[in-house]
Amino acid sequence: MNGRKEHRLTRIRRRTAALAAGAVNYLVLTAAALLYIAPILFMVVASFKPDERVLPEAGTWQAFFPDEVTLDNYAAVFRRVPFGRYMFNSLLITGSIVGGGLVVNSLAGYALARLQWRGRGAVFRVVLALMILPLQAIAVPLFYQTTVLGWRDTYVVQIVPFVANAFAIYLFYTFFLGMPKELEEAARIDGAGVWRTLVEIVLPNAKPAFAAAAITTFLMYWGLYLWPLMVTTHEDVRPLPLGIATFRTLPPIQWGDIMAFAVMMVAPVLVVFVIFQRWFVRGVATTGMKG
Amino acid sequence: MATVQLNHVEKVFPDGTRAVADFSLDVRDGEFLVLVGPSGCGKSTILRMLAGLEEPTGGEIRIGGETVNHRPPQKRNVAMVFQQYALYPHKTVRQNLAFPLRMMKMAKAERNKRVARVAETLGLTPWLDRRPKHLSGGQRQRVAMGRAMVRNPAVFLLDEPLSNLDAKLRVQVRAEIAQLQRRLRTTTIYVTHDQVEAMTLGDRVAVLLDGRLQQIGGGRELYDAPANVFVAGFLGSPGMNIFHTRLHGGEGDTLELEFGEQRLAVPEEAAARFGRVDALLERPLLAGLRPEAFSPAEDGARENGVRVRVAASEALGYENLVYFESPAPVFGQPAAGGEEHAAARMVARLPAAGPPSATGDSVVLTVDARRLVLFDREGKALSAKD
Numbered sequence: 249m250n251g252r253k254e255h256r257l258t259r260i261r262r263r264t265a266a267l268a269a270g271a272v273n274y275l276v277l278t279a280a281a282l283l284y285i286a287p288i289l290f291m292v293v294a295s296f297k298p299d300e301r302v303l304p305e306a307g308t309w310q311a312f313f314p315d316e317v318t319l320d321n322y323a324a325v326f327r328r329v330p331f332g333r334y335m336f337n338s339l340l341i342t343g344s345i346v347g348g349g350l351v352v353n354s355l356a357g358y359a360l361a362r363l364q365w366r367g368r369g370a371v372f373r374v375v376l377a378l379m380i381l382p383l384q385a386i387a388v389p390l391f392y393q394t395t396v397l398g399w400r401d402t403y404v405v406q407i408v409p410f411v412a413n414a415f416a417i418y419l420f421y422t423f424f425l426g427m428p429k430e431l432e433e434a435a436r437i438d439g440a441g442v443w444r445t446l447v448e449i450v451l452p453n454a455k456p457a458f459a460a461a462a463i464t465t466f467l468m469y470w471g472l473y474l475w476p477l478m479v480t481t482h483e484d485v486r487p488l489p490l491g492i493a494t495f496r497t498l499p500p501i502q503w504g505d506i507m508a509f510a511v512m513m514v515a516p517v518l519v520v521f522v523i524f525q526r527w528f529v530r531g532v533a534t535t536g537m538k539g
Numbered sequence: 540m541a542t543v544q545l546n547h548v549e550k551v552f553p554d555g556t557r558a559v560a561d562f563s564l565d566v567r568d569g570e571f572l573v574l575v576g577p578s579g580c581g582k583s584t585i586l587r588m589l590a591g592l593e594e595p596t597g598g599e600i601r602i603g604g605e606t607v608n609h610r611p612p613q614k615r616n617v618a619m620v621f622q623q624y625a626l627y628p629h630k631t632v633r634q635n636l637a638f639p640l641r642m643m644k645m646a647k648a649e650r651n652k653r654v655a656r657v658a659e660t661l662g663l664t665p666w667l668d669r670r671p672k673h674l675s676g677g678q679r680q681r682v683a684m685g686r687a688m689v690r691n692p693a694v695f696l697l698d699e700p701l702s703n704l705d706a707k708l709r710v711q712v713r714a715e716i717a718q719l720q721r722r723l724r725t726t727t728i729y730v731t732h733d734q735v736e737a738m739t740l741g742d743r744v745a746v747l748l749d750g751r752l753q754q755i756g757g758g759r760e761l762y763d764a765p766a767n768v769f770v771a772g773f774l775g776s777p778g779m780n781i782f783h784t785r786l787h788g789g790e791g792d793t794l795e796l797e798f799g800e801q802r803l804a805v806p807e808e809a810a811a812r813f814g815r816v817d818a819l820l821e822r823p824l825l826a827g828l829r830p831e832a833f834s835p836a837e838d839g840a841r842e843n844g845v846r847v848r849v850a851a852s853e854a855l856g857y858e859n860l861v862y863f864e865s866p867a868p869v870f871g872q873p874a875a876g877g878e879e880h881a882a883a884r885m886v887a888r889l890p891a892a893g894p895p896s897a898t899g900d901s902v903v904l905t906v907d908a909r910r911l912v913l914f915d916r917e918g919k920a921l922s923a924k925d
């Protein structure tokens with residue numbers, strides 16, 4: 249009798265402990281999430297507030313809950329700098345890098361993972377080496393090369409050096425290595441050549457790899473600052489990161505305007521994420537197999 | 540329709556693994572040939588070389604009389620069913636079936652007709668618009684078969700196509716495949732490590748070990764007259780009992796075979812199948828007896844009986860498998876009288892009707908000596924022709 253009661257008590261105690269542990273867990277996670285979201289929220293809110301209230305209210309709760317909302321800052325950005333131009337340039341440049349990169353890097357990754365050719369091992373080692381080489385290390389010789397080619401102040405000079413991307417190649421390489429080889433073998437036996445197999449069988453099953461490559465290269469180059477600073481002088485071809493750098497020091501310094509600029513600069517990152525994340529679903533390539 | 544020939548084919552992988560060695564085989568037009576052997580013996584490698592997925596490192600492969608050693612898979616007109624089916628996951632059943640036809644650039648109307656017909660034959664019509672992941676194992680297997688059949692290839696290659704099905708379904712699909720092949724009469728090479736499939740499906744069965752062909756022939760022939768102890772032990776479930784022995788002269792036209800301390804009477808004509816009798820006498824031999832060569836001795840009738848001690852028995856309902864401590868030294872097993880668990884065993888297949896034997900029982904079994912097979916000490920079957 250007594251023992252049973254004791255037993256129930258321990259059970260209740262245990263359940264309470266589990267609940268408490270869960271609560272602590274959520275508390276920590278929520279705190280962490282707030283920590284990450286707070287600056288972004290601050291930025292968004294500030295972009296809708298009258299300029300003169302941004303800094304004075306930065307330390308108060310009105311930094312997150314404004315009592316006055318306006319679109320003036322956004323209008324000001326467009327009035328004071330060629331924001332549309334910056335945006336267009338950034339979209340064109342990063343879009344080309346991402347788009348061209350998906351084609352080039354997926355093919356390179358496939359060739360490394362599946363095809364037999366002379367020098368494959370050497371090329372693979374070069375790709376690995378390039379992955380750990382930062383842009384800063386090659387910026388000067390690259391600058392020299394592109395200047396010799398007469399590419400300064402163009403889009404080309406901001407796109408071409410980054411289309412082939414060792415990291416993306418490696419990403420595709422590992423993905424294709426992990427794909428069941430039988431699918432391609434079945435396609436070959438069913439009468440498809442190398443290209444048909446690639447287009448009909450391999451690529452449709454590689455969506456997660458494309459999504460991952462698209463997101464990572466987009467993030468890598470959307471914020472690129474050093475390189476465009478080196479190779480461009482005209483606002484006409486300059487991307488957003490240079491634009492915001494100029495804008496930040498353009499008198500009068502108005503924090504509401506700067507925040508509006510920043511919000512518009514970050515928005516495409518969100519869009520890209522939303523578009524590609526549903527492809528991130530795992531295991532697509534294996535579902536035709538046993539189970 | 541085509542013949543398939545392999546002449547002294549060899550495959551050594553870049554890492555040095557010799558998967559197939561000096562392998563020669565002639566498959567007749569329309570034949571159903573089963574390739575059987577233990578895991579890792581090179582069965583898949585042979586199929587893959589036939590399909591063009593691997594190049595042989597030696598010898599010659601001919602399909603329909605033409606040498607195809609260097610011909611890519613898409614130009615061979617063979618179809619293959621993979622163990623894991625390899626259905627295209629992003630395509631529906633209909634698109635999977637149509638794929639080989641599209642690759643042939645077949646006109647759409649004709650294509651649809653063929654797909655519909657194959658789907659009908661295999662009972663896949665209700666699932667044509669489903670993706671493979673929404674099909675059961677049996678249905679996937681059928682789609683894989685359908686995709687192979689749909690373009691009427693010269694040769695079917697099947698690599699353990701039933702190994703992912705449960706036992707019941709396996710029996711059913713096995714029968715269907717046999718029936719299908721008989722109707723289509725397409726040359727078929729079927730790989731399995733299941734000797735029941737091998738015995739029931741093939742016109743001929745080729746037994747493989749370590750990349751080498753051990754024996755080829757009809758299932759019955761392999762079962763009754765195995766070329767060596769490996770084939771004898773591999774075919775049949777359980778396999779043949781093989782033991783060390785000697786043959787002695789007896790009275791009249793009866794010889795005596797050592798069975799440990801006991802003796803089995805062997806009619807002279809049963810021994811004569813394996814060579815001149817006087818050449819067989821008094822030399823170390825290996826002898827094989829199928830589990831069904833034993834039967835329960837009638838009470839009193841002790842003719843050609845051996846007394847053995849039961850080690851374990853399995854009642855299967857339709858028969859009893861009785862494992863007994865071998866009185867004779869068993870080939871490839873530790874000698875009897877060693878440690879308890881390592882004691883060499885033999886197995887007898889007895890009618891279920893008989894009284895069940897318990898472990899430790901001493902029973903008398905009658906031996907049908909006409910089913911005896913004799914091998915030399917190396918394990919090669921002896922033959923009257925030598």
Ligand SMILES: Nc1ncnc2c1ncn2[C@@H]1O[C@H](COP(=O)(O)OP(=O)(O)OP(=O)(O)O)[C@@H](O)[C@H]1O
Pocket residue numbers: 552553554556557558576577578579580581582583584585732
């Ligand atoms: N690409 C390869 N590189 C090196 N060795 C290989 C390769 N493919 C197969 N092998 C080896 O060749 C031998 C034969 O392999 P194979 O796949 O043909 O066997 P199998 O008879 O089909 O076996 P299982 O019944 O298990 O499918 C094995 O020892 C295997 O490890």
Ligand SMILES: [Mg+2]
Pocket residue numbers: 582583584698
């Ligand atoms: Mg295999």
